[in-house]
Amino acid sequence: MIILRTIAEVRDAVARAREDGRSIGLVPTMGAFHEGHLSLMRRARAVDGFVVVSLFVNPTQFGANEDLGAYPRDEARDAALAEAEGVDVLFAPPVAEVYPDGFATTIHVEGITDVLCGASRGPHHFDGVATVVAKLFGIVAPDTAYFGQKDAQQVLVVRRLVRDLDIPVRIEACPIVREDDGLALSSRNVYLDAESRARATALSRALAAADDAARRGERDAGALIATALAVLGDAGIVPEYLELRDAVDLRPLDALEGDALLAVAARVGAARLIDNRILRGGA
Known part of the structure; x- marks a missing residue:
């Protein structure tokens, strides 16, 4: 694996891989790798002949009072993990390069x-995401880009970006990776102390409770949300949002009919955490 810092270096490496007939897979990340990131790299390695992982803490998607300065960074650790997964290029540019x-x-x-x-973090957040992802697609020109389903809204934004701008990249969303107790893996989990870590499992348990209710036939959105809210309340968690929305266009739903995204965000201790679950409303 090689670590590259400039756009020109990455384009040269990708061009040489294409000359060898290799397909290009891109895994965009902000580093602080965990098993969720590594699962994306493994998927890319299984599908593509040449794997590029970007490591860039994107300042434009952070608000003034968010954790840009504190966001966990350990390039040496991340590089060792990426190399162990067979990554070909780790693109770790300085901010001025991007x-x-x-x-x-x-x-x-x-x-x-x-x-x-977008409502809770502000419009800058997804503007920053869309802009940096578009830049990465322009730099790497991958055949496929891999994203985690934990960031479900981000996946939908990237799919719309690719569709609207006719960018020839296939977007693959990979399943959420969880701890044994259900907590979705996140780089921000390092902010959790022991008490907050235990409480944080309520997010996945709340989503699972609503899913269980849907499987038993509950279709009313208010009732499904109330079921999840009860679990969060028992853990002393007040969510920033807990909403049932269409799984494709994110319109609000009054009832579960087709596939729906039940999404939650909450501050638990020092961490802002997100999670989601697809509820199936079809026959």
Whole structure:
């Protein structure tokens, strides 16, 4: 594996791989790798002949009072983990390489960025995500890009970006990776002390309780949300949001009919955590 810092170096490495007839897989990350990230790398390794992992803590998707400065960073550890997974290139650019002096372009995806995390974190968040992902697609020109389903709204934003701008990249969303007790893996889990870590399992348990109710035939969105809220309440967690929305366009739902996204965000101790579950409303 090689670590590259510049766009020119990455484009040269990808061009040589294409000359060898290899397909290109991209795993965009902000580092602080855990098993969720590694599962994306394994999937890319299984599908593509040449795997690029980006490691870039993107400043434009953080708000003024968010954790940009505190976000966990350990490039040496991340590089060792990526190399062990057979990654070919770790692209770890400085901020000035991605956003050079005079950078003045922002990509905004309408509608689906205004709700859930877009509402609670502000419009800058998904503008930053869409812009940096578009840049990475332009730099790497991958055949396939791999994202985790834990960031379900982000996946939908990227799919819409690719569709609307006719970017020839296949987007693959990979399953959420969880701890044995159900907690979704996240780089921000390092912020949790022991008490908060135990309480945080309520997020996945709340989603599972609503899913169980749906499987038993409950279709009313209010009732499903109430079921999940009860579990969160028992753990002393007040969510930033807990909403049932269409799994494709994120419109709000009054009842479960087709596939729906039940998504939650909450502050638990020092960490802001998100999780989600697809509820099946079909026959």
